[in-house]
Amino acid sequence: MTVTEVLMIPALWLSSNALTLLAAIAVLVAGWYVARAASRAIRQFLPLAYGVDKNFAPLLSQAARYGILIFALVTALNLLGVASNSILTVLGAAGLAVALALQNTLANIAAGIMLIWLRPIAIGEFIQGDGVAGVVVEIGLFGTRLRSSSGLYIFTPNQKLWASAITNHSRDPQRRIDVNVSIPDTIDIAKTRKILLRIAGEDRRVLSDPAPNVHVDSFSGAAVNMQLRAWVATPDYLPTLYALTEQAKIALNRELFGSKEDKSGITVIPDPANPSPETQAGT
Numbered sequence: 001m002t003v004t005e006v007l008m009i010p011a012l013w014l015s016s017n018a019l020t021l022l023a024a025i026a027v028l029v030a031g032w033y034v035a036r037a038a039s040r041a042i043r044q045f046l047p048l049a050y051g052v053d054k055n056f057a058p059l060l061s062q063a064a065r066y067g068i069l070i071f072a073l074v075t076a077l078n079l080l081g082v083a084s085n086s087i088l089t090v091l092g093a094a095g096l097a098v099a100l101a102l103q104n105t106l107a108n109i110a111a112g113i114m115l116i117w118l119r120p121i122a123i124g125e126f127i128q129g130d131g132v133a134g135v136v137v138e139i140g141l142f143g144t145r146l147r148s149s150s151g152l153y154i155f156t157p158n159q160k161l162w163a164s165a166i167t168n169h170s171r172d173p174q175r176r177i178d179v180n181v182s183i184p185d186t187i188d189i190a191k192t193r194k195i196l197l198r199i200a201g202e203d204r205r206v207l208s209d210p211a212p213n214v215h216v217d218s219f220s221g222a223a224v225n226m227q228l229r230a231w232v233a234t235p236d237y238l239p240t241l242y243a244l245t246e247q248a249k250i251a252l253n254r255e256l257f258g259s260k261e262d263k264s265g266i267t268v269i270p271d272p273a274n275p276s277p278e279t280q281a282g283t
Helices: 003-016 018-048 056-079 084-101 103-118 158-163 189-202 234-255 260-264
Strands: 126-129 132-139 143-147 153-157 174-184 213-220 223-233 267-270
Touching: 018 056, 056 103, 056 132, 103 132, 103 143, 103 158, 132 153, 143 158, 153 158, 174 189, 174 234, 189 213, 189 223, 189 234, 223 234, 234 267
Parallel strands: none
Antiparallel strands: 126 132, 132 143, 143 153, 174 223, 174 267, 213 223
């Protein structure tokens, strides 16, 4: 067989199957655009449906996109004369090989489903987990997207987030504010407690039930460490924390009469055991 005859084989096949090939290409192109349109429609309109959890939208949109693309590919191969049984056999063998090679990827898919099913996190909530912290933007098929309080993009695989301890700062409707106050031991503790309780009571965001309280936390040398505890609605946590911390320092310096050394020894700081006060998107 000459080179010319060899080159004529694909040319003859193309000439006799031109319409079929064009139809297969059209199916692939149509599948690509339909997959994109379906993915966008699910992401945009599913959260608007009554009773549907908005956290499902990103995962379902991605699943629909890949499903339509696979269907278009199988249909195009059928048009080209590849038997369905053969396609299914190849896909089965390829799926097994891919499953073995991409175990972590499949684990991410399973973890993403569990995150949405059990709902330890939700879109718009501020969380900590797997060493990262931020507002949940999307729970996808393979990973979860977060936005940090400083506006940074964070992507963490679903499996790592699922396998770690998750702290959700936005889930419960109320949160407790802890403000630590350190005063010299020459200052009247009762008067300090009265000032701090008055400050908390004057802020309308502070809840009356549970009521604010002030207690002596510890002693350190010549200093007395006290703590103000007050409960607020979760969205009010961060602004109230800043306001109470500032007002406590101003009031204590103004109202606790003593030497300059006494006043300079008054320090007011948020509780270091609660280092991540962000609770809502945009903070």
